[in-house]
Every structure is written in structure tokens, then in C-alpha cells.
Amino acid sequence: MARVSRKEFHDLATPNEAHDAIASLELGGRTETVSLAASRGRVLAERIDAHLDVPGFDRASMDGYAVKARDTFGADEANPAVLSLVGEVHAGTEPAVSVGEGECVEISTGAVMPPGADAVVMVERTDERDGEIAFRTAVAPADSVMLAGADIAAGERALGPGTRITPREIGLLSALGIDEVPVRAKPRVGIVSTGNELVRPGESLNSAAGQIFDVNSTTIAAGVEDAGGEAVLYPHAGDDYDEMERLLTKAANECDLVLSSGSTSASAVDVIYRVIEDQGELLLHGVAVKPGKPMLIGRLEHSAYIGLPGYPVSALTIFQAFVAPAIRAAAGLPEPAAATVSGKMAVRERYAEGRMRLMPVGLVEDGAGDLLVYPVDKGSGATTSLVEADGVVEVHPDTSFLDMGESVSVSLFSPDIVPPTVFGVGEDDPALSRILDHVTRPRYLSMGSREGLRRLRNGIADVAVTSMSGEPEFDGVSLGSWTREWGLVVPAGNPNEVTGLADLVDRDLRFSNRSTASGLRTSLTEALSALAADRGQTRHDLVAAIVGFDHTVKAHESPARKVATGSADVGLGLRVTAEKLELGFVSLGTETVNVYGNPDRVEKPGVRALSEAIAAADDVFAALSGYDRP
Structure with missing residues (x-):
């Protein structure tokens, strides 16, 4: 071609x-044969008919005595029928005795009915009298007996093609003595x-x-x-x-x-x-x-x-x-059941690109237990969106926006997906990571203090975690707080003899900064403003003099790792990070990490569990250098 x-x-x-x-x-569309043990979850490719009766014999369905039913007719508590005991039959053995007129045989559950017997009387309705058995009830033919073929009879259709094999079907196939199964090839x-x-x-x-x-x-x-x-x-x-x-x-x-x-x-x-x-x-x-x-x-x-x-x-x-x-x-498998849920948009989402959109979304429950849906969009190349998104919402090409509160249908990535017990957004913090280990099924997005507060304010998040100074501009309920020591991370031994922010401004040192959404970046900005005021300069003047000030990285360890690899001389970070990576540290003070809850959701079990975990986190703070209660 x-x-x-x-x-x-x-x-x-x-x-x-x-x-x-x-x-x-x-x-x-191919067919293959697998062992019965390997057939669970596979799809049967051909019809299977029973080639024998199941059970293959008349058997007792309870412990008691095998009898001729007519020998018990008229028996009751006042006038029991008395029959001679002539033997016994146990499960898994061939009867060596038969039942004649006026006779009975002791029998156990699952045992083959002896010749001549057509019913079983449960042992509880009998009494033993000098080698004879008194029957205090009458029975009809086939009472307490499972007849041959009662489960499935030879020649009967057992399972049809397209049947998904579960433990139930495996039980039936086992009863038929089948050890190899024709299935649809994967x-x-x-x-x-x-x-x-x-x-x-x-x-x-x-x-x-x-x-x-x-x-x-x-x-x-x-x-x-x-x-x-x-x-x-x-x-x-x-x-x-x-x-x-x-x-x-x-x-x-x-x-x-x-x-x-x-x-x-x-x-x-x-x-x-x-x-x-x-x-x-x-x-x-x-x-x-x-x-x-x-x-x-x-x-x-x-x-x-x-x-x-x-x-x-x-x-x-x-x-x-x-x-x-x-x-x-x-x-040959069906579409998974219960893979779609309905919810309401937590925020307004604009869209006007003229093609169908499969919008990745996350799920969160509000204070009343109703399901809210929010877009998850960190860009197609962000792999963490794979675990932050619970499913997709299909947006029609003619849709210009989805309004807040609008009902949408979410196709889940997996039928077993459920909303997190608590959904938080905010500052990246090693103590918080450890605290969340004590909460069942949380979801936390380390997107920075500013984004945490924004998502708490617009009703998406249950909690926001921030290290920015001051109270939030809306009514957030405090769930707890702690302090952490922040400063400048430098190479081990501090070869450049960095002592503070002035060295960044006055010397040609390569700096690795955090993003503007980070509360740590806000603490740095406030410290630079104070230094600028002492010098009679503007903060802009100082920022312009720092090499790499606008070179920002994502997480609390990222600047320190730049220092560790030699691509930066100084990084913004925490004492605990510097010690973990065996680097030097120049302290610039402490900042408070605050956890705020959505006022309408503080009674959610997951939010309460997070609050309790924070209250019980003294051992967490003790294990992290530079951390303490405020």
C-alpha cells in the first residue's frame, strides 16, 4: 500500500x-478450555447439559429412620406406630439392608435410601423401645427424601453460553463432575x-x-x-x-x-x-x-x-x-452495574469548545450527605489526576457551561468508587501527611494555602489547610493548628556561609522558591517586606535582586532537592526537610499551620475524625524537628 x-x-x-x-x-471470539478451578469470573462459551442425575440416588435429607410411609399412617403422639429396627445406613456407604413391612432403618443425612423405604421420619419424632422404634407422627411418601435428579436430571440444560461463572456455577459444575470448562477466551x-x-x-x-x-x-x-x-x-x-x-x-x-x-x-x-x-x-x-x-x-x-x-x-x-x-x-462480560451516580455541580464550569467533553470530576458529600461533583483538571499530563478523579461527566458539544447546583450524571472509573470521608485542599505539610494516616479514606490535594482557602470558600472542600498569617476572609471553623520552623535550606556545612535573607539579596546565589499559592512563599514575602522597610527600599527592589526568585517548584521538599542536586545554592523550606535530606538550614522563624473546616460540614464523620486526629497528634509533632503546638 x-x-x-x-x-x-x-x-x-x-x-x-x-x-x-x-x-x-x-x-x-475464540474459545478455550480451562480447569474448573481457573474458571471463576470467566464466561461460558457453550451450553452444558447434565449427563447424570444430581443427586444420582434417592437420599435422606435429615437424620432419622427410613420407613415405608404406609407403615406410619395414623400414627400420632397418643398412638405411635412401632416398627422393628433392622439396621443402619450412613452417608457415603451403599446400603446393606432393605426395609420390609413393619421395619425401619436408622439413616443419616445424605445417605442412600435403602431398598423398600420411601420416606424418612426425623429422629426427634421417635422413641426407642427395646430394639424397636415408636413413631409419633405419620409421613407421606418422599417426605424428607431428595429424589434422584431432584437438583438436576440427566439430559437437563445446566448452564447456557454467556453465563458468567461464579462460585454458584462452580458448585453446579462440581456436582456434575465437570473438571474442565469451555469458556470465551480473553x-x-x-x-x-x-x-x-x-x-x-x-x-x-x-x-x-x-x-x-x-x-x-x-x-x-x-x-x-x-x-x-x-x-x-x-x-x-x-x-x-x-x-x-x-x-x-x-x-x-x-x-x-x-x-x-x-x-x-x-x-x-x-x-x-x-x-x-x-x-x-x-x-x-x-x-x-x-x-x-x-x-x-x-x-x-x-x-x-x-x-x-x-x-x-x-x-x-x-x-x-x-x-x-x-x-x-x-x-462476553456485561457492562459493570452501578457504575453511574448522580450529583450536583459544586461550582459553575464554563465550556464552549464545540466538541463533546469527557470532564474528569471528583466526588464529595456535603453536610447533608448529598453528592457534589467538582472538576478535576490539572492538565492532561498530570498523572495525579488519575487518583483525584472519580469519574467523568459527559458534556454535550452545545453546552456553554454547567451551572452550580446543576444535576449531572457521573460515569465512575470503577463501580466500587465512593466519595472520600473528608476532602481537604491546601498547604503541603509533612505533619499533615502523618495525621491523615489516622483518618479513614481521606482525600487531600496539596495545592497551596491560597487554593485551599478558595476551595473552602466556594464550597468544594470540607477543610482547608493554610500557613498564611491572619484569619480567613470567611467563616471557617478551626479544627486545630500547629507551628513549623521555616527558613533557608543550604548545602551541608553551609559552604556559602548564608546567614539570612540579606545574603540572597546582596550576593549572587541561585535561589529555588515555592509557588505563589504556598503559605511558605507568603511568609517569605512578608519577611522580605520587613527587610525592605529596614533598608528604606521596596520589596520589589529586593525581589529583583534575588537570582531565581521566580523559579518556583511545587512541594515543600522541592527547593531542598534542588539544593541537594546542586542546581540551587539556597532553597525555601522547612527545618524538618533539611534534616531529612542531610542539608544545612538557616532559620527565619516559625509559621502557624491552621486547619479550617466548612461550617456546614463540621459534623461529617470524616471531618470529626480529622479534628480528633489533630488533637491527638502530639507524637507526630514530637517526631518532626521544628514542629510544636502553638
Whole structure:
């Protein structure tokens, strides 16, 4: 097939067209035989008929005496029927005695009914009298007897194709003596992550060379297994056409479906779509959906092919929406039950891009236990969104915004997802991390003091954690507080002899700062304002003199790690971090970390549990250098 010219995203397929294209692919349909022990959770491929009676004999269903029912007719408490005891039968043994007129045989539950007997009288309704048994009740034929074939009879339909095998079905198959089961073969799904920058988890990572750990391969593989498929991981493919062709062709020859992630957008280095067109058939390139516009669907050799976006959140979202249902269908599995919940938007969310949006969202309960839904959007490349998002809300292309309080339907990433017991946003703090260990199923986003207060104010968060001075500008309920020592982190031994902020201003020292959302950054700004006032200068003058002041990093350890690697001379940080990384520390004072609760949710069990954990955290503070109660 001749190589075609470069395709751009001009005519995007609709989501329905993408579903139809995937449905047209052959993703499996094979049958295999597995042992009974390995059949749980699999889908039966063929009808199974009973080839014998279950039970295969008339058996007693309780302990008592096997009798001819007519010998007990008319018996009652006042006039018992007296029969001769002629033997006994126990479960698992063949009867060596028969029951004649006026006779009975002692029998245990599950035992074979002896010849001549047609009923069982429970032992509680009898009395023993000198080798004879007095029966104080009458019974009818088949009383307390399970007849042969009563469970299932030979020739009867036992299980049909498409039945998902659970312990219940395994019990029936066991009763039929079946030890091998014909099941639908799991679709084999080959997974190829593309990009020269990818490194497998567990291998050595060179961040300086732009390397990142491969998130998509393991994430999508887990999704394949959850959907009933068999995931097969292949080596990473670079951006070379020949190497891409070799790997994809190998996967196509060994699997029912090949999934790739990355190299699907319209850029000069992307080659997958050309491999598909050269070696197979490209059904569509580009879908009017966000995230996931650059999805590819086609055929390669004798296999189906789907190309997912490269960013982890986009890849997982598109996989769950488009690919997982197709794998489940090929495996014969139904769509998961109870995978959708309804809630109300916690905030107003604008959207006007003209294509369907699969908006990642998180769930939180308000004080009344009603479900609130909030957008989770740290950018498609943020892998932490994978665990912060609980599902997606499908937003129609014509929707310009979702209003606060508007009802929405959330498709959960997993049916067993439940909202966190407490949802907090705010300052990154090592003491808080330890305190949260004592709370069941919390969710905490380290987004900085300012963002914590904003999300508490707009009703998304249950609690906000801040180290900014002053009281919040709204009614937040204090759940507790502690102090921490902050300052400048320097190399071990303090080779530059840094003594304070003046050294940053007056000397050519490379500085690593925290983001403006951080309360620690606010403490630094306030200290610089005080220094500027002492010098008769403006804070702007001092900030302009600090090399790297605007070089900000995310977490409380990040500046210290810059110092540890030699890419910064001084970093903004905490004493506890400096000691952990065996670095030097120049103290600039203490700041108070405050935890504020949403006034309408302080009675939520999770919020109360957090408050109690803070109150009981003296051992946490004692174990962290520079920490104390206020």
C-alpha cells in the first residue's frame, strides 16, 4: 500500500462514529478450555447439559429412620406406630439392608435410601423401645427424601453460553463432575507505549535528559484486565518508522487488539498513522471529544488497532469510554452495574469548545450527605489526576457551561468508587501527611494555602489547610493548628556561609522558591517586606535582586532537592526537610499551620475524625524537628 500524505484534524469523527468503528473490529471470539478451578469470573462459551442425575440416588435429607410411609399412617403422639429396627445406613456407604413391612432403618443425612423405604421420619419424632422404634407422627411418601435428579436430571440444560461463572456455577459444575470448562477466551490486548523519553517503572530514570516513567502501559494494562482482557506489554517504541512498524506488526500478529499511546497527534514526528495505512487500514483519525481528539482506529494485519492519546488522564478516559466496553463485549462480560451516580455541580464550569467533553470530576458529600461533583483538571499530563478523579461527566458539544447546583450524571472509573470521608485542599505539610494516616479514606490535594482557602470558600472542600498569617476572609471553623520552623535550606556545612535573607539579596546565589499559592512563599514575602522597610527600599527592589526568585517548584521538599542536586545554592523550606535530606538550614522563624473546616460540614464523620486526629497528634509533632503546638 502506498504511503499517503500527512493527515490533519480537519474532519473529526463524532463519538458515535468512533463507537461504530470500534464495533466493526474483530476483538476476539475464540474459545478455550480451562480447569474448573481457573474458571471463576470467566464466561461460558457453550451450553452444558447434565449427563447424570444430581443427586444420582434417592437420599435422606435429615437424620432419622427410613420407613415405608404406609407403615406410619395414623400414627400420632397418643398412638405411635412401632416398627422393628433392622439396621443402619450412613452417608457415603451403599446400603446393606432393605426395609420390609413393619421395619425401619436408622439413616443419616445424605445417605442412600435403602431398598423398600420411601420416606424418612426425623429422629426427634421417635422413641426407642427395646430394639424397636415408636413413631409419633405419620409421613407421606418422599417426605424428607431428595429424589434422584431432584437438583438436576440427566439430559437437563445446566448452564447456557454467556453465563458468567461464579462460585454458584462452580458448585453446579462440581456436582456434575465437570473438571474442565469451555469458556470465551480473553481478548489478548497488546500495549505499546511510544516515545523515546519513556522508562519502565523500576528502571533508572534520567530526568535531566527529559525521561519520564511510563504511566500509560501499566495503567491501561490494569484497565484491560479489569475489562476482562489479557494484557500483553511490549517494549517502548521510539519515533522511528521502521521500529514502530516492527513492534506494532509483532503485536498485531500475537494479539486480538493492539493499543498504543502517544504519537497520534498531528505533529511532524508522529508516524503511527502512517504505519497503520501502510500495513493495514485506517478507519478514522481524530474524534470530536475532549480529551482524546487524536484517537486512531483501524486494522493492522489480522488485529484490531486503537491509538490512545499520550497524556495519562486522556489515555485512561478514552480507554474507559471507548475501548473497555469493546473488550468486555469480546470477553462476553456485561457492562459493570452501578457504575453511574448522580450529583450536583459544586461550582459553575464554563465550556464552549464545540466538541463533546469527557470532564474528569471528583466526588464529595456535603453536610447533608448529598453528592457534589467538582472538576478535576490539572492538565492532561498530570498523572495525579488519575487518583483525584472519580469519574467523568459527559458534556454535550452545545453546552456553554454547567451551572452550580446543576444535576449531572457521573460515569465512575470503577463501580466500587465512593466519595472520600473528608476532602481537604491546601498547604503541603509533612505533619499533615502523618495525621491523615489516622483518618479513614481521606482525600487531600496539596495545592497551596491560597487554593485551599478558595476551595473552602466556594464550597468544594470540607477543610482547608493554610500557613498564611491572619484569619480567613470567611467563616471557617478551626479544627486545630500547629507551628513549623521555616527558613533557608543550604548545602551541608553551609559552604556559602548564608546567614539570612540579606545574603540572597546582596550576593549572587541561585535561589529555588515555592509557588505563589504556598503559605511558605507568603511568609517569605512578608519577611522580605520587613527587610525592605529596614533598608528604606521596596520589596520589589529586593525581589529583583534575588537570582531565581521566580523559579518556583511545587512541594515543600522541592527547593531542598534542588539544593541537594546542586542546581540551587539556597532553597525555601522547612527545618524538618533539611534534616531529612542531610542539608544545612538557616532559620527565619516559625509559621502557624491552621486547619479550617466548612461550617456546614463540621459534623461529617470524616471531618470529626480529622479534628480528633489533630488533637491527638502530639507524637507526630514530637517526631518532626521544628514542629510544636502553638
